[in-house]
Amino acid sequence: MKKRTVTVALALSLAVLVGGAAIAAMKRIPIHDIKVGFIYIGPVGDGGYTYMHDQGRTYMHEHNPDLPKSVIVENVPEGPDAARVTETLVRRGANVIFGNSFGYMDFMLDVANRYPEVYFMHCSGYKTAPNMGTYFGRMYQPRYLSGMVAGAMTKSNVLGYVAAQPIPEVIRGINAFTLGARSVNPKVTVKVIWLFSWFDPGKEKEAAKALIDAGADVIGMHADSGAAPQACEEAGAYVIGYNNDMSQFAPTKHLTAPIWNWGAVYDYTVKQVSEGVWQPDQIWWGLKENMVGLAPFNEAVPKSLIETVESRKKAIIAGEWDVFWGPIWDQKGELKVKDNEKMTDGEMLGMDWFVEGVEASIPK
Structure with missing residues:
Protein backbone atom coordinates (compact mmCIF):
# COMPACT_ATOMS: atom_id res chain seq x y z
CA MET A 1 0.00 0.00 0.00
CA ARG A 138 8.30 11.65 8.29
CA MET A 139 6.70 9.10 10.56
CA TYR A 140 10.15 7.86 11.58
CA GLN A 141 10.41 10.91 13.86
CA PRO A 142 7.57 10.03 16.27
CA ARG A 143 8.50 6.35 15.80
CA TYR A 144 11.81 7.14 17.46
CA LEU A 145 10.13 9.07 20.27
CA SER A 146 7.67 6.24 20.91
CA GLY A 147 10.62 3.83 20.96
CA MET A 148 12.13 5.87 23.77
CA VAL A 149 8.97 5.24 25.78
CA ALA A 150 8.99 1.52 24.98
CA GLY A 151 12.67 1.14 25.86
CA ALA A 152 12.19 2.83 29.22
CA MET A 153 9.04 0.91 30.14
CA THR A 154 10.16 -2.62 29.33
CA LYS A 155 11.14 -4.97 32.17
CA SER A 156 12.22 -7.89 30.01
CA ASN A 157 14.33 -5.75 27.64
CA VAL A 158 12.52 -7.49 24.79
CA LEU A 159 10.24 -5.45 22.55
CA GLY A 160 7.96 -6.84 19.86
CA TYR A 161 6.93 -5.28 16.56
CA VAL A 162 3.91 -6.26 14.46
CA ALA A 163 5.05 -5.30 10.94
CA ALA A 164 2.91 -5.05 7.83
CA GLN A 165 5.10 -5.43 4.74
CA PRO A 166 8.91 -5.82 4.36
CA ILE A 167 9.40 -2.56 2.47
CA PRO A 168 11.54 0.53 3.18
CA GLU A 169 8.73 2.48 4.85
CA VAL A 170 8.15 -0.23 7.45
CA ILE A 171 11.85 -1.07 7.84
CA ARG A 172 12.56 2.61 8.45
CA GLY A 173 9.92 2.67 11.18
CA ILE A 174 11.29 -0.43 12.91
CA ASN A 175 14.78 1.05 12.83
CA ALA A 176 13.63 4.38 14.24
CA PHE A 177 11.68 2.60 16.99
CA THR A 178 14.73 0.51 17.88
CA LEU A 179 17.12 3.45 17.88
CA GLY A 180 14.79 5.34 20.17
CA ALA A 181 14.45 2.39 22.55
CA ARG A 182 18.19 1.76 22.72
CA SER A 183 18.92 5.45 23.28
CA VAL A 184 17.42 5.08 26.77
CA ASN A 185 18.06 1.36 27.28
CA PRO A 186 21.02 -0.14 25.35
CA LYS A 187 20.05 -3.66 26.47
CA VAL A 188 16.84 -3.66 24.43
CA THR A 189 16.30 -6.01 21.49
CA VAL A 190 13.36 -5.94 19.08
CA LYS A 191 11.63 -9.02 17.65
CA VAL A 192 9.57 -8.65 14.47
CA ILE A 193 6.70 -10.64 12.99
CA TRP A 194 5.76 -9.88 9.37
CA LEU A 195 2.08 -9.84 8.40
CA PHE A 196 2.51 -9.45 4.63
CA SER A 197 -0.69 -7.44 4.83
CA TRP A 198 -1.70 -3.89 5.75
CA PHE A 199 -5.09 -4.63 7.25
CA ASP A 200 -5.80 -8.04 8.72
CA PRO A 201 -7.10 -7.81 12.31
CA GLY A 202 -6.86 -11.57 12.84
CA LYS A 203 -3.21 -11.76 11.83
CA GLU A 204 -2.39 -8.60 13.76
CA LYS A 205 -3.82 -9.99 16.97
CA GLU A 206 -2.11 -13.38 16.61
CA ALA A 207 1.22 -11.71 15.83
CA ALA A 208 1.00 -9.62 19.01
CA LYS A 209 0.18 -12.71 21.06
CA ALA A 210 3.12 -14.60 19.56
CA LEU A 211 5.52 -11.78 20.37
CA ILE A 212 4.27 -11.62 23.94
CA ASP A 213 4.74 -15.40 24.22
CA ALA A 214 8.31 -14.88 22.99
CA GLY A 215 9.06 -12.59 25.93
CA ALA A 216 8.15 -9.13 24.68
CA ASP A 217 6.43 -6.99 27.29
CA VAL A 218 5.99 -3.90 25.08
CA ILE A 219 4.65 -4.20 21.52
CA GLY A 220 5.10 -1.70 18.71
CA MET A 221 3.20 -1.94 15.46
CA HIS A 222 2.83 -0.94 11.84
CA ALA A 223 -0.63 -2.24 10.97
CA ASP A 224 -3.95 -0.59 10.28
CA SER A 225 -6.36 -1.83 12.96
CA GLY A 226 -6.63 -1.86 16.74
CA ALA A 227 -6.32 -5.66 16.98
CA ALA A 228 -2.74 -5.71 18.28
CA PRO A 229 -3.53 -3.24 21.09
CA GLN A 230 -6.56 -5.37 22.02
CA ALA A 231 -4.31 -8.43 22.31
CA CYS A 232 -1.91 -6.51 24.53
CA GLU A 233 -4.69 -5.31 26.81
CA GLU A 234 -5.92 -8.87 27.18
CA ALA A 235 -2.43 -10.21 27.88
CA GLY A 236 -1.37 -7.41 30.23
CA ALA A 237 1.46 -6.17 28.00
CA TYR A 238 2.13 -2.55 27.12
CA VAL A 239 1.59 -1.38 23.54
CA ILE A 240 2.65 1.50 21.33
CA GLY A 241 -0.19 2.09 18.89
CA TYR A 242 -0.04 3.54 15.39
CA ASN A 243 -1.97 5.91 13.12
CA ASN A 244 -4.10 7.40 15.89
CA ASP A 245 -4.59 7.31 19.65
CA MET A 246 -5.45 3.63 20.07
CA SER A 247 -6.09 3.80 23.80
CA GLN A 248 -9.73 2.90 23.08
CA PHE A 249 -8.47 -0.59 22.20
CA ALA A 250 -6.11 -0.85 25.19
CA PRO A 251 -7.43 1.50 27.92
CA THR A 252 -4.83 0.57 30.54
CA LYS A 253 -1.88 -0.62 28.43
CA HIS A 254 -1.63 1.91 25.60
CA LEU A 255 1.51 3.99 26.31
CA THR A 256 1.34 6.40 23.34
CA ALA A 257 1.33 6.17 19.53
CA PRO A 258 2.93 7.80 16.49
CA ILE A 259 -0.06 9.48 14.84
CA TRP A 260 -0.96 11.13 11.54
CA GLY A 286 7.39 15.86 9.73
CA LEU A 287 6.95 17.02 13.31
CA LYS A 288 7.82 20.58 12.37
CA GLU A 289 4.88 20.83 9.98
CA ASN A 290 2.52 18.94 12.35
CA MET A 291 2.06 16.18 9.78
CA VAL A 292 2.99 13.57 12.40
CA GLY A 293 2.98 13.53 16.17
CA LEU A 294 2.49 11.53 19.36
CA ALA A 295 -0.73 10.51 21.08
CA PRO A 296 -1.20 11.39 24.78
CA PHE A 297 0.93 9.43 27.25
CA ASN A 298 -0.39 6.76 29.57
CA GLU A 299 -0.40 7.89 33.19
CA ALA A 300 2.07 5.08 33.89
CA VAL A 301 4.77 6.87 31.86
CA PRO A 302 7.04 8.75 34.31
CA LYS A 303 7.07 12.52 34.08
CA SER A 304 10.85 12.53 33.77
CA LEU A 305 10.63 10.27 30.72
CA ILE A 306 8.01 12.48 29.11
CA GLU A 307 10.31 15.48 29.63
CA THR A 308 13.17 13.60 27.97
CA VAL A 309 10.98 12.68 25.01
CA GLU A 310 9.70 16.24 24.65
CA SER A 311 13.26 17.55 24.73
CA ARG A 312 14.27 15.25 21.88
CA LYS A 313 11.13 16.24 19.98
CA LYS A 314 12.05 19.91 20.27
CA ALA A 315 15.53 19.18 18.92
CA ILE A 316 14.03 17.47 15.86
CA ILE A 317 11.61 20.33 15.21
CA ALA A 318 14.41 22.88 15.58
CA GLY A 319 16.56 20.95 13.10
CA GLU A 320 19.31 20.47 15.68
CA TRP A 321 19.15 16.67 15.37
CA ASP A 322 17.23 13.95 13.56
CA VAL A 323 16.77 10.20 13.87
CA PHE A 324 19.14 8.87 11.23
CA TRP A 325 22.20 10.93 12.18
CA GLY A 326 25.32 8.91 12.90
CA PRO A 327 26.90 6.97 14.29
CA ILE A 328 24.54 4.11 13.37
CA TRP A 329 25.47 0.43 13.07
CA ASP A 330 23.49 -2.30 11.36
CA GLN A 331 22.59 -5.61 13.00
CA LYS A 332 25.82 -7.16 11.64
CA GLY A 333 27.95 -4.56 13.42
CA GLU A 334 28.82 -2.60 10.28
CA LEU A 335 28.99 1.17 10.63
CA LYS A 336 26.31 2.44 8.21
CA VAL A 337 26.23 6.12 9.14
CA LYS A 338 29.42 7.75 10.42
CA ASP A 339 29.58 10.12 13.35
CA ASN A 340 28.59 13.68 12.38
CA GLU A 341 26.98 12.42 9.18
CA LYS A 342 23.31 11.93 8.35
CA MET A 343 21.33 9.85 5.89
CA THR A 344 19.89 11.61 2.87
CA ASP A 345 16.17 11.49 2.11
CA GLY A 346 16.92 9.13 -0.78
CA GLU A 347 18.82 6.76 1.50
CA MET A 348 16.04 6.78 4.07
CA LEU A 349 13.37 6.22 1.43
CA GLY A 350 15.22 3.19 0.11
CA MET A 351 16.23 1.69 3.47
CA ASP A 352 16.68 -2.09 3.22
CA TRP A 353 18.70 -3.00 6.31
CA PHE A 354 18.10 -3.29 10.06
CA VAL A 355 19.92 -1.39 12.79
CA GLU A 356 21.74 -3.03 15.66
CA GLY A 357 19.27 -4.46 18.17
CA VAL A 358 16.69 -5.77 15.70
CA GLU A 359 16.45 -9.56 15.90
CA ALA A 360 14.77 -10.30 12.59
CA SER A 361 15.51 -10.72 8.91
CA ILE A 362 14.05 -8.91 5.92
CA PRO A 363 12.27 -11.30 3.55
CA LYS A 364 13.28 -11.04 -0.09
Whole structure:
Protein backbone atom coordinates (compact mmCIF):
# COMPACT_ATOMS: atom_id res chain seq x y z
CA MET A 1 0.00 0.00 0.00
CA LYS A 2 2.62 2.54 1.02
CA LYS A 3 5.53 0.82 -0.66
CA ARG A 4 8.75 2.64 -1.45
CA THR A 5 11.66 1.24 -3.41
CA VAL A 6 15.32 1.99 -3.96
CA THR A 7 14.37 3.79 -7.18
CA VAL A 8 12.74 6.56 -5.19
CA ALA A 9 15.72 8.92 -5.01
CA LEU A 10 16.16 9.06 -8.79
CA ALA A 11 12.42 9.15 -9.36
CA LEU A 12 12.06 12.09 -7.01
CA SER A 13 14.64 14.10 -8.92
CA LEU A 14 13.13 13.31 -12.31
CA ALA A 15 9.57 13.95 -11.12
CA VAL A 16 10.44 17.36 -9.72
CA LEU A 17 12.01 18.36 -13.02
CA VAL A 18 9.09 17.08 -15.05
CA GLY A 19 6.45 18.49 -12.71
CA GLY A 20 8.05 21.91 -12.55
CA ALA A 21 8.07 22.28 -16.31
CA ALA A 22 4.36 22.62 -16.93
CA ILE A 23 2.64 23.86 -13.80
CA ALA A 24 1.48 26.97 -15.61
CA ALA A 25 -1.17 24.84 -17.32
CA MET A 26 -3.07 24.37 -14.05
CA LYS A 27 -5.83 26.90 -13.45
CA ARG A 28 -7.04 28.39 -10.20
CA ILE A 29 -10.35 26.98 -8.92
CA PRO A 30 -12.35 29.14 -6.46
CA ILE A 31 -12.87 27.35 -3.14
CA HIS A 32 -16.65 27.12 -3.66
CA ASP A 33 -16.09 25.33 -6.96
CA ILE A 34 -13.59 22.75 -5.68
CA LYS A 35 -15.06 19.26 -5.57
CA VAL A 36 -12.81 16.85 -3.70
CA GLY A 37 -12.81 13.07 -4.06
CA PHE A 38 -11.03 10.60 -1.77
CA ILE A 39 -10.06 7.03 -2.63
CA TYR A 40 -9.41 4.86 0.46
CA ILE A 41 -7.68 1.49 0.66
CA GLY A 42 -9.69 0.42 3.70
CA PRO A 43 -12.87 1.17 5.63
CA VAL A 44 -13.28 4.43 7.50
CA GLY A 45 -14.13 2.35 10.55
CA ASP A 46 -10.75 0.57 10.69
CA GLY A 47 -9.77 2.68 13.69
CA GLY A 48 -6.35 3.29 12.14
CA TYR A 49 -4.95 4.27 8.76
CA THR A 50 -8.08 5.01 6.74
CA TYR A 51 -9.87 6.41 9.79
CA MET A 52 -7.12 9.00 10.20
CA HIS A 53 -7.27 9.94 6.52
CA ASP A 54 -10.97 10.57 6.97
CA GLN A 55 -10.27 12.62 10.07
CA GLY A 56 -7.98 14.64 7.84
CA ARG A 57 -10.83 15.12 5.39
CA THR A 58 -12.98 16.46 8.24
CA TYR A 59 -10.16 18.79 9.27
CA MET A 60 -10.01 20.08 5.67
CA HIS A 61 -13.70 20.98 5.74
CA GLU A 62 -13.48 22.60 9.17
CA HIS A 63 -10.73 24.89 7.91
CA ASN A 64 -12.45 25.62 4.60
CA PRO A 65 -16.14 26.22 5.39
CA ASP A 66 -16.93 27.31 1.80
CA LEU A 67 -15.66 24.02 0.38
CA PRO A 68 -18.50 21.84 -1.00
CA LYS A 69 -19.08 18.42 0.52
CA SER A 70 -16.42 15.91 -0.53
CA VAL A 71 -16.94 12.37 -1.78
CA ILE A 72 -15.24 9.22 -0.45
CA VAL A 73 -14.93 5.72 -1.87
CA GLU A 74 -13.84 3.09 0.66
CA ASN A 75 -12.21 -0.34 0.31
CA VAL A 76 -10.71 0.26 -3.12
CA PRO A 77 -8.11 -2.47 -3.78
CA GLU A 78 -4.75 -1.70 -5.32
CA GLY A 79 -4.91 -2.50 -9.02
CA PRO A 80 -7.19 -1.69 -11.98
CA ASP A 81 -10.11 -0.86 -9.67
CA ALA A 82 -8.18 2.23 -8.62
CA ALA A 83 -8.26 3.53 -12.21
CA ARG A 84 -11.97 2.79 -12.53
CA VAL A 85 -12.83 4.58 -9.29
CA THR A 86 -10.60 7.54 -10.11
CA GLU A 87 -12.20 7.93 -13.54
CA THR A 88 -15.67 7.67 -12.01
CA LEU A 89 -14.88 10.47 -9.56
CA VAL A 90 -13.71 12.68 -12.42
CA ARG A 91 -16.88 12.01 -14.40
CA ARG A 92 -18.93 12.87 -11.31
CA GLY A 93 -17.30 16.29 -11.22
CA ALA A 94 -14.37 15.89 -8.83
CA ASN A 95 -11.56 18.28 -9.74
CA VAL A 96 -9.22 17.50 -6.83
CA ILE A 97 -8.63 13.81 -6.08
CA PHE A 98 -6.61 12.17 -3.29
CA GLY A 99 -5.60 8.48 -3.32
CA ASN A 100 -4.32 7.11 0.00
CA SER A 101 -2.48 3.94 -1.07
CA PHE A 102 0.84 3.33 -2.82
CA GLY A 103 -0.61 0.75 -5.19
CA TYR A 104 -2.85 3.39 -6.79
CA MET A 105 0.14 5.24 -8.21
CA ASP A 106 0.36 4.08 -11.82
CA PHE A 107 -3.41 3.98 -12.21
CA MET A 108 -3.86 7.51 -10.90
CA LEU A 109 -1.03 8.70 -13.11
CA ASP A 110 -2.74 7.22 -16.16
CA VAL A 111 -6.01 8.98 -15.34
CA ALA A 112 -4.15 12.22 -14.55
CA ASN A 113 -2.55 12.17 -17.98
CA ARG A 114 -6.02 11.90 -19.56
CA TYR A 115 -7.54 14.70 -17.47
CA PRO A 116 -4.93 17.49 -17.32
CA GLU A 117 -7.43 19.97 -15.86
CA VAL A 118 -7.96 17.87 -12.70
CA TYR A 119 -5.62 18.01 -9.68
CA PHE A 120 -4.39 14.67 -8.29
CA MET A 121 -2.49 13.93 -5.08
CA HIS A 122 -1.11 10.45 -4.41
CA CYS A 123 -0.12 9.26 -0.94
CA SER A 124 3.39 7.78 -0.53
CA GLY A 125 4.24 7.40 -4.19
CA TYR A 126 7.15 8.85 -6.15
CA LYS A 127 5.70 9.56 -9.62
CA THR A 128 4.36 12.99 -10.53
CA ALA A 129 2.86 14.79 -13.52
CA PRO A 130 2.08 18.46 -14.18
CA ASN A 131 -1.27 17.85 -12.45
CA MET A 132 -0.26 15.15 -9.93
CA GLY A 133 1.77 15.53 -6.76
CA THR A 134 2.60 13.21 -3.86
CA TYR A 135 2.38 13.43 -0.09
CA PHE A 136 3.61 11.52 2.95
CA GLY A 137 5.08 12.21 6.37
CA ARG A 138 8.30 11.65 8.29
CA MET A 139 6.70 9.10 10.56
CA TYR A 140 10.15 7.86 11.58
CA GLN A 141 10.41 10.91 13.86
CA PRO A 142 7.57 10.03 16.27
CA ARG A 143 8.50 6.35 15.80
CA TYR A 144 11.81 7.14 17.46
CA LEU A 145 10.13 9.07 20.27
CA SER A 146 7.67 6.24 20.91
CA GLY A 147 10.62 3.83 20.96
CA MET A 148 12.13 5.87 23.77
CA VAL A 149 8.97 5.24 25.78
CA ALA A 150 8.99 1.52 24.98
CA GLY A 151 12.67 1.14 25.86
CA ALA A 152 12.19 2.83 29.22
CA MET A 153 9.04 0.91 30.14
CA THR A 154 10.16 -2.62 29.33
CA LYS A 155 11.14 -4.97 32.17
CA SER A 156 12.22 -7.89 30.01
CA ASN A 157 14.33 -5.75 27.64
CA VAL A 158 12.52 -7.49 24.79
CA LEU A 159 10.24 -5.45 22.55
CA GLY A 160 7.96 -6.84 19.86
CA TYR A 161 6.93 -5.28 16.56
CA VAL A 162 3.91 -6.26 14.46
CA ALA A 163 5.05 -5.30 10.94
CA ALA A 164 2.91 -5.05 7.83
CA GLN A 165 5.10 -5.43 4.74
CA PRO A 166 8.91 -5.82 4.36
CA ILE A 167 9.40 -2.56 2.47
CA PRO A 168 11.54 0.53 3.18
CA GLU A 169 8.73 2.48 4.85
CA VAL A 170 8.15 -0.23 7.45
CA ILE A 171 11.85 -1.07 7.84
CA ARG A 172 12.56 2.61 8.45
CA GLY A 173 9.92 2.67 11.18
CA ILE A 174 11.29 -0.43 12.91
CA ASN A 175 14.78 1.05 12.83
CA ALA A 176 13.63 4.38 14.24
CA PHE A 177 11.68 2.60 16.99
CA THR A 178 14.73 0.51 17.88
CA LEU A 179 17.12 3.45 17.88
CA GLY A 180 14.79 5.34 20.17
CA ALA A 181 14.45 2.39 22.55
CA ARG A 182 18.19 1.76 22.72
CA SER A 183 18.92 5.45 23.28
CA VAL A 184 17.42 5.08 26.77
CA ASN A 185 18.06 1.36 27.28
CA PRO A 186 21.02 -0.14 25.35
CA LYS A 187 20.05 -3.66 26.47
CA VAL A 188 16.84 -3.66 24.43
CA THR A 189 16.30 -6.01 21.49
CA VAL A 190 13.36 -5.94 19.08
CA LYS A 191 11.63 -9.02 17.65
CA VAL A 192 9.57 -8.65 14.47
CA ILE A 193 6.70 -10.64 12.99
CA TRP A 194 5.76 -9.88 9.37
CA LEU A 195 2.08 -9.84 8.40
CA PHE A 196 2.51 -9.45 4.63
CA SER A 197 -0.69 -7.44 4.83
CA TRP A 198 -1.70 -3.89 5.75
CA PHE A 199 -5.09 -4.63 7.25
CA ASP A 200 -5.80 -8.04 8.72
CA PRO A 201 -7.10 -7.81 12.31
CA GLY A 202 -6.86 -11.57 12.84
CA LYS A 203 -3.21 -11.76 11.83
CA GLU A 204 -2.39 -8.60 13.76
CA LYS A 205 -3.82 -9.99 16.97
CA GLU A 206 -2.11 -13.38 16.61
CA ALA A 207 1.22 -11.71 15.83
CA ALA A 208 1.00 -9.62 19.01
CA LYS A 209 0.18 -12.71 21.06
CA ALA A 210 3.12 -14.60 19.56
CA LEU A 211 5.52 -11.78 20.37
CA ILE A 212 4.27 -11.62 23.94
CA ASP A 213 4.74 -15.40 24.22
CA ALA A 214 8.31 -14.88 22.99
CA GLY A 215 9.06 -12.59 25.93
CA ALA A 216 8.15 -9.13 24.68
CA ASP A 217 6.43 -6.99 27.29
CA VAL A 218 5.99 -3.90 25.08
CA ILE A 219 4.65 -4.20 21.52
CA GLY A 220 5.10 -1.70 18.71
CA MET A 221 3.20 -1.94 15.46
CA HIS A 222 2.83 -0.94 11.84
CA ALA A 223 -0.63 -2.24 10.97
CA ASP A 224 -3.95 -0.59 10.28
CA SER A 225 -6.36 -1.83 12.96
CA GLY A 226 -6.63 -1.86 16.74
CA ALA A 227 -6.32 -5.66 16.98
CA ALA A 228 -2.74 -5.71 18.28
CA PRO A 229 -3.53 -3.24 21.09
CA GLN A 230 -6.56 -5.37 22.02
CA ALA A 231 -4.31 -8.43 22.31
CA CYS A 232 -1.91 -6.51 24.53
CA GLU A 233 -4.69 -5.31 26.81
CA GLU A 234 -5.92 -8.87 27.18
CA ALA A 235 -2.43 -10.21 27.88
CA GLY A 236 -1.37 -7.41 30.23
CA ALA A 237 1.46 -6.17 28.00
CA TYR A 238 2.13 -2.55 27.12
CA VAL A 239 1.59 -1.38 23.54
CA ILE A 240 2.65 1.50 21.33
CA GLY A 241 -0.19 2.09 18.89
CA TYR A 242 -0.04 3.54 15.39
CA ASN A 243 -1.97 5.91 13.12
CA ASN A 244 -4.10 7.40 15.89
CA ASP A 245 -4.59 7.31 19.65
CA MET A 246 -5.45 3.63 20.07
CA SER A 247 -6.09 3.80 23.80
CA GLN A 248 -9.73 2.90 23.08
CA PHE A 249 -8.47 -0.59 22.20
CA ALA A 250 -6.11 -0.85 25.19
CA PRO A 251 -7.43 1.50 27.92
CA THR A 252 -4.83 0.57 30.54
CA LYS A 253 -1.88 -0.62 28.43
CA HIS A 254 -1.63 1.91 25.60
CA LEU A 255 1.51 3.99 26.31
CA THR A 256 1.34 6.40 23.34
CA ALA A 257 1.33 6.17 19.53
CA PRO A 258 2.93 7.80 16.49
CA ILE A 259 -0.06 9.48 14.84
CA TRP A 260 -0.96 11.13 11.54
CA ASN A 261 -2.47 14.52 10.82
CA TRP A 262 -3.39 14.10 7.15
CA GLY A 263 -5.53 17.20 7.41
CA ALA A 264 -2.37 19.31 7.22
CA VAL A 265 -1.90 18.23 3.59
CA TYR A 266 -5.58 18.22 2.65
CA ASP A 267 -6.10 21.73 3.95
CA TYR A 268 -2.87 22.93 2.32
CA THR A 269 -3.78 21.44 -1.06
CA VAL A 270 -7.26 22.94 -1.41
CA LYS A 271 -5.92 26.32 -0.34
CA GLN A 272 -3.14 26.10 -2.93
CA VAL A 273 -5.64 25.17 -5.63
CA SER A 274 -8.03 27.96 -4.66
CA GLU A 275 -5.20 30.51 -4.66
CA GLY A 276 -3.84 29.34 -8.01
CA VAL A 277 -0.39 28.49 -6.65
CA TRP A 278 -0.56 24.67 -6.52
CA GLN A 279 2.48 22.78 -7.79
CA PRO A 280 3.08 19.02 -8.23
CA ASP A 281 5.29 18.92 -5.16
CA GLN A 282 6.49 15.80 -3.38
CA ILE A 283 5.50 16.58 0.20
CA TRP A 284 7.38 14.81 3.01
CA TRP A 285 6.53 16.72 6.14
CA GLY A 286 7.39 15.86 9.73
CA LEU A 287 6.95 17.02 13.31
CA LYS A 288 7.82 20.58 12.37
CA GLU A 289 4.88 20.83 9.98
CA ASN A 290 2.52 18.94 12.35
CA MET A 291 2.06 16.18 9.78
CA VAL A 292 2.99 13.57 12.40
CA GLY A 293 2.98 13.53 16.17
CA LEU A 294 2.49 11.53 19.36
CA ALA A 295 -0.73 10.51 21.08
CA PRO A 296 -1.20 11.39 24.78
CA PHE A 297 0.93 9.43 27.25
CA ASN A 298 -0.39 6.76 29.57
CA GLU A 299 -0.40 7.89 33.19
CA ALA A 300 2.07 5.08 33.89
CA VAL A 301 4.77 6.87 31.86
CA PRO A 302 7.04 8.75 34.31
CA LYS A 303 7.07 12.52 34.08
CA SER A 304 10.85 12.53 33.77
CA LEU A 305 10.63 10.27 30.72
CA ILE A 306 8.01 12.48 29.11
CA GLU A 307 10.31 15.48 29.63
CA THR A 308 13.17 13.60 27.97
CA VAL A 309 10.98 12.68 25.01
CA GLU A 310 9.70 16.24 24.65
CA SER A 311 13.26 17.55 24.73
CA ARG A 312 14.27 15.25 21.88
CA LYS A 313 11.13 16.24 19.98
CA LYS A 314 12.05 19.91 20.27
CA ALA A 315 15.53 19.18 18.92
CA ILE A 316 14.03 17.47 15.86
CA ILE A 317 11.61 20.33 15.21
CA ALA A 318 14.41 22.88 15.58
CA GLY A 319 16.56 20.95 13.10
CA GLU A 320 19.31 20.47 15.68
CA TRP A 321 19.15 16.67 15.37
CA ASP A 322 17.23 13.95 13.56
CA VAL A 323 16.77 10.20 13.87
CA PHE A 324 19.14 8.87 11.23
CA TRP A 325 22.20 10.93 12.18
CA GLY A 326 25.32 8.91 12.90
CA PRO A 327 26.90 6.97 14.29
CA ILE A 328 24.54 4.11 13.37
CA TRP A 329 25.47 0.43 13.07
CA ASP A 330 23.49 -2.30 11.36
CA GLN A 331 22.59 -5.61 13.00
CA LYS A 332 25.82 -7.16 11.64
CA GLY A 333 27.95 -4.56 13.42
CA GLU A 334 28.82 -2.60 10.28
CA LEU A 335 28.99 1.17 10.63
CA LYS A 336 26.31 2.44 8.21
CA VAL A 337 26.23 6.12 9.14
CA LYS A 338 29.42 7.75 10.42
CA ASP A 339 29.58 10.12 13.35
CA ASN A 340 28.59 13.68 12.38
CA GLU A 341 26.98 12.42 9.18
CA LYS A 342 23.31 11.93 8.35
CA MET A 343 21.33 9.85 5.89
CA THR A 344 19.89 11.61 2.87
CA ASP A 345 16.17 11.49 2.11
CA GLY A 346 16.92 9.13 -0.78
CA GLU A 347 18.82 6.76 1.50
CA MET A 348 16.04 6.78 4.07
CA LEU A 349 13.37 6.22 1.43
CA GLY A 350 15.22 3.19 0.11
CA MET A 351 16.23 1.69 3.47
CA ASP A 352 16.68 -2.09 3.22
CA TRP A 353 18.70 -3.00 6.31
CA PHE A 354 18.10 -3.29 10.06
CA VAL A 355 19.92 -1.39 12.79
CA GLU A 356 21.74 -3.03 15.66
CA GLY A 357 19.27 -4.46 18.17
CA VAL A 358 16.69 -5.77 15.70
CA GLU A 359 16.45 -9.56 15.90
CA ALA A 360 14.77 -10.30 12.59
CA SER A 361 15.51 -10.72 8.91
CA ILE A 362 14.05 -8.91 5.92
CA PRO A 363 12.27 -11.30 3.55
CA LYS A 364 13.28 -11.04 -0.09
